[in-house]
Amino acid sequence: MRAEIITIGDEILIGQIIDTNSSWLGQELSKMGIQVVHRTSVSDNAQAIINALNSAKLRADVIITTGGLGPTKDDITKHTFTNYFNTELILNQEVLTWVRDIFKRRKLPMVDSNNAQAMVPKNCEVLFNRSGTAPGMWFDEEGKIFISMPGVPFEMKVIFEEQCIPRLHKRFSLPVIIHRTILTCNIGESFLAQKIETIENNLPPHIKLAYLPSVGMVRLRLSGTHSHYATLKEEIDEIIATLYSTIAEHIYGEENDSLEHVVGVLLKSLNMTLSTAESCTGGYISHLITSIPGSSSYYMGSIISYSNEVKINELGVSSQILNTNGAVSEACIIQMAEGVRKKLNTDYAIATSGIAGPDGGTPDKPVGTVWIAVSGKKGTIAKQFNMGDHRERTIHRSAIQGLDMLRKMLLEDI
Amino acid sequence: MRAEIITIGDEILIGQIIDTNSSWLGQELSKMGIQVVHRTSVSDNAQAIINALNSAKLRADVIITTGGLGPTKDDITKHTFTNYFNTELILNQEVLTWVRDIFKRRKLPMVDSNNAQAMVPKNCEVLFNRSGTAPGMWFDEEGKIFISMPGVPFEMKVIFEEQCIPRLHKRFSLPVIIHRTILTCNIGESFLAQKIETIENNLPPHIKLAYLPSVGMVRLRLSGTHSHYATLKEEIDEIIATLYSTIAEHIYGEENDSLEHVVGVLLKSLNMTLSTAESCTGGYISHLITSIPGSSSYYMGSIISYSNEVKINELGVSSQILNTNGAVSEACIIQMAEGVRKKLNTDYAIATSGIAGPDGGTPDKPVGTVWIAVSGKKGTIAKQFNMGDHRERTIHRSAIQGLDMLRKMLLEDI
Numbered sequence: 001m002r003a004e005i006i007t008i009g010d011e012i013l014i015g016q017i018i019d020t021n022s023s024w025l026g027q028e029l030s031k032m033g034i035q036v037v038h039r040t041s042v043s044d045n046a047q048a049i050i051n052a053l054n055s056a057k058l059r060a061d062v063i064i065t066t067g068g069l070g071p072t073k074d075d076i077t078k079h080t081f082t083n084y085f086n087t088e089l090i091l092n093q094e095v096l097t098w099v100r101d102i103f104k105r106r107k108l109p110m111v112d113s114n115n116a117q118a119m120v121p122k123n124c125e126v127l128f129n130r131s132g133t134a135p136g137m138w139f140d141e142e143g144k145i146f147i148s149m150p151g152v153p154f155e156m157k158v159i160f161e162e163q164c165i166p167r168l169h170k171r172f173s174l175p176v177i178i179h180r181t182i183l184t185c186n187i188g189e190s191f192l193a194q195k196i197e198t199i200e201n202n203l204p205p206h207i208k209l210a211y212l213p214s215v216g217m218v219r220l221r222l223s224g225t226h227s228h229y230a231t232l233k234e235e236i237d238e239i240i241a242t243l244y245s246t247i248a249e250h251i252y253g254e255e256n257d258s259l260e261h262v263v264g265v266l267l268k269s270l271n272m273t274l275s276t277a278e279s280c281t282g283g284y285i286s287h288l289i290t291s292i293p294g295s296s297s298y299y300m301g302s303i304i305s306y307s308n309e310v311k312i313n314e315l316g317v318s319s320q321i322l323n324t325n326g327a328v329s330e331a332c333i334i335q336m337a338e339g340v341r342k343k344l345n346t347d348y349a350i351a352t353s354g355i356a357g358p359d360g361g362t363p364d365k366p367v368g369t370v371w372i373a374v375s376g377k378k379g380t381i382a383k384q385f386n387m388g389d390h391r392e393r394t395i396h397r398s399a400i401q402g403l404d405m406l407r408k409m410l411l412e413d414i
Numbered sequence: 415m416r417a418e419i420i421t422i423g424d425e426i427l428i429g430q431i432i433d434t435n436s437s438w439l440g441q442e443l444s445k446m447g448i449q450v451v452h453r454t455s456v457s458d459n460a461q462a463i464i465n466a467l468n469s470a471k472l473r474a475d476v477i478i479t480t481g482g483l484g485p486t487k488d489d490i491t492k493h494t495f496t497n498y499f500n501t502e503l504i505l506n507q508e509v510l511t512w513v514r515d516i517f518k519r520r521k522l523p524m525v526d527s528n529n530a531q532a533m534v535p536k537n538c539e540v541l542f543n544r545s546g547t548a549p550g551m552w553f554d555e556e557g558k559i560f561i562s563m564p565g566v567p568f569e570m571k572v573i574f575e576e577q578c579i580p581r582l583h584k585r586f587s588l589p590v591i592i593h594r595t596i597l598t599c600n601i602g603e604s605f606l607a608q609k610i611e612t613i614e615n616n617l618p619p620h621i622k623l624a625y626l627p628s629v630g631m632v633r634l635r636l637s638g639t640h641s642h643y644a645t646l647k648e649e650i651d652e653i654i655a656t657l658y659s660t661i662a663e664h665i666y667g668e669e670n671d672s673l674e675h676v677v678g679v680l681l682k683s684l685n686m687t688l689s690t691a692e693s694c695t696g697g698y699i700s701h702l703i704t705s706i707p708g709s710s711s712y713y714m715g716s717i718i719s720y721s722n723e724v725k726i727n728e729l730g731v732s733s734q735i736l737n738t739n740g741a742v743s744e745a746c747i748i749q750m751a752e753g754v755r756k757k758l759n760t761d762y763a764i765a766t767s768g769i770a771g772p773d774g775g776t777p778d779k780p781v782g783t784v785w786i787a788v789s790g791k792k793g794t795i796a797k798q799f800n801m802g803d804h805r806e807r808t809i810h811r812s813a814i815q816g817l818d819m820l821r822k823m824l825l826e827d828i
Contacts, residue, residue, distance in 0.1 A: 011626050013450040015440025016635065018432060026429030036427040041453035055469070071604045072625050106800055113604050131804065152627065212430065282704025283697030286718045290696025293772050293805055301724040304700045304716035310758055344724055358707050391707060
């Protein structure tokens with residue numbers, strides 16, 4: 001089974017946005033055992049879209065387009081598909097009701113272009129878009145599947161997951177593929193590779209291992225193909241077990257889990273509460289924690305102490321320590337963690353203080369120097385790191401370290 | 415002048431890496447007045463590469479490929495070009511010396527595959543790669559330019575900037591293209607379209623308007639082509655001025671600016687300080703503000719009050735108001751904004767309180783209900799919103815609203 005992805009929009013060609021849809025779709029299709037043979041990006045131009053569809057049809061069984069479905073004049077994908085299949089637009093009552101409800105709920109007036117979103121090509125099956133107003137479309141023509149989805153990534157993802165994956169499984173008989181991903185943090189790709197070298201060298205040819213690095217994290221993905229599901233599952237389970245016994249301390253979760261979710265689950269199971277005191281991470285740890293639904297049951301809040309005054313007045317850091325040791329020091333970070341834990345009356349606390357840069361570095365404490373502490377009922381642990389000289393990455397890495405230090409403390413306290 | 419970008423590599427098709435090379439090249443080519451008409455990604459397969467080159471030749475004058483130039487077996491771009499132009503590989507002494515020097519400097523042994531990097535197609539001009547071992551190649555054949563560069567982004571960028579841009583200017587007489595982008599927030603795409611309908615309808619055919627929406631924001635991009643730079647610039651300046659006079663209140667910046675940067679610049683110019691009190695946004699506003707280098711000069715910190723206790727104890731919200739009006743109310747949000755402004759002793763403050771969901775909604779206050787307040791020396795402004803039923807988007811939209819309300823207050827205070 002072969003697929004081609006076509007992303008539509010001038011903004012992609014001129015590089016104003018990065019085409020993340022193609023990558024995400026490439027991953028999802030590969031996971032299903034559908035081979036992506038080609039990717040194309042074309043402008044908002046009917047002939048260019050038609051040419052791309054015609055070329056794709058020669059290479060692939062499934063042709064997926066994203067983009068050009070908005071309510072404005074430069075969005076021409078729907079009309080192009082209508083012409084391409086020599087059909088007409090008809091009103092879809094379900095979509096109209098949905099669009100009207102959205103505007104009603106948000107107490108916004110409808111304009112003509114919004115009503116027009118309920119018009120769809122006669123030969124398509126509507127792919128309901130519960131995150132937006134532009135419906136997706138599924139065409140089954142000439143033995144090929146053509147899918148059209150909005151370009152907004154979160155709308156596209158929900159439509160693909162909920163509407164397209166089940167339909168593709170129903171329409172085609174796809175091979176047996178199993179993917180398992182384990183998630184590691186705070187260990188580099190090459191160190192990880194060294195630790196699991198023997199496991200990797202002994203993999204059978206039908207099971208592959210991929211390293212997928214991102215800031216502070218490496219995902220390890222095993223992908224296997226086989227004629228028999230149960231045999232493959234058993235093989236992969238065994239390799240996963242060996243990985244766990246080899247690099248247990250670095251593994252924080254599996255599949256699409258996040259560190260902030262894992263920490264939340266642990267806090268909930270212990271019936272414990274958390275607060276944070278953030279300086280260099282500036283609220284990013286708090287943002288990650290509160291991105292988890294239900295986090296209000298264990299997360300009480302944070303004192304973001306970007307200035308020394310806030311560190312002194314709100315967290316009880318001694319001004320003597322700030323003068324002598326500085327804000328980026330072991331003494332300060334311990335007072336911050338213990339201060340916020342006491343002040344917000346929580347069982348645990350995370351604190352960060354560092355020099356995110358680009359300014360503020362000294363020979364003693366260069367840009368990237370970060371102190372992180374976690375505090376619990378059995379004590380406080382503080383560590384120093386050098387996170388490098390890139391502001392955004394330093395913030396992200398520090399957040400991951402702080403959450404991981406808390407995760408380890410929670411595991412010991414269970 | 416028309417260009418096509420071809421990125422080569424299985425890892426792109428399966429989505430293991432995001433193709434940032436195409437976006438970057440798209441930007442650079444557009445800036446030079448070269449129109450990118452098509453982008454393609456193909457696998458490490460000779461026939462797929464040849465097909466892509468043949469198709470590109472029909473559409474474009476400049477065909478740029480990246481990827482497949484490494485020393486390993488799956489890197490076949492150079493051999494494919496050699497066959498494509500029916501030529502042979504010859505040794506390039508300059509490249510050989512360079513590669514040998516690199517290995518000598520790094521104290522690494524050379525293997526045969528490294529020596530092979532000095533072999534280049536006879537008909538190419540070598541594009542020297544001072545960041546790596548694989549040279550780029552420039553072919554001038556059949557009146558078209560074919561460029562092959564490595565896929566590693568920083569190597570590709572240096573080669574393109576230092577070697578390709580000057581050659582392209584020398585080889586072609588390039589037209590004038592001007593892009594201008596203005597940034598709007600807190601107005602939907604369709605409402606914006608309605609407000610500027612007349613402007614859009616009166617655009618000359620050589621100037622195009624594009625809507626680029628993201629959560630809470632729409633970028634409006636004007637793109638014009640013309641034979642004469644000054645004339646085009648004047649035309650576009652005039653349209654921009656009309657846009658400003660039509661939708662001034664929604665415009666927060668231009669080009670790659672961000673709302674948090676704009677707010678920071680205003681605070682700096684006024685020599686004023688800021689604090690935040692975040693409930694439903696959980697630190698996201700603070701994270702955005704502190705993502706700007708130098709924000710510590712105006713941002714003092716935040717009280718993230720995810721629990722009612724923190725609202726009462728740290729922000730001075732009255733427990734009577736929490737019992738009677740609830741945490742998501744006008745009375746509470748005003749006390750939060752004024753409370754943090756006083757507590758952290760700042761000139762301005764932003765506060766948020768809402769129901770991000772998925773739980774916690776009531777018929778009176780459904781999921782998505784958010785109160786936001788900004789407080790300054792002249793008073794406090796509070797507004798209620800419905801941000802929809804998607805947790806992440808509610809957090810993002812609320813942050814954008816909060817920053818925009820502050821921006822407007824700052825502009826009035828200037």
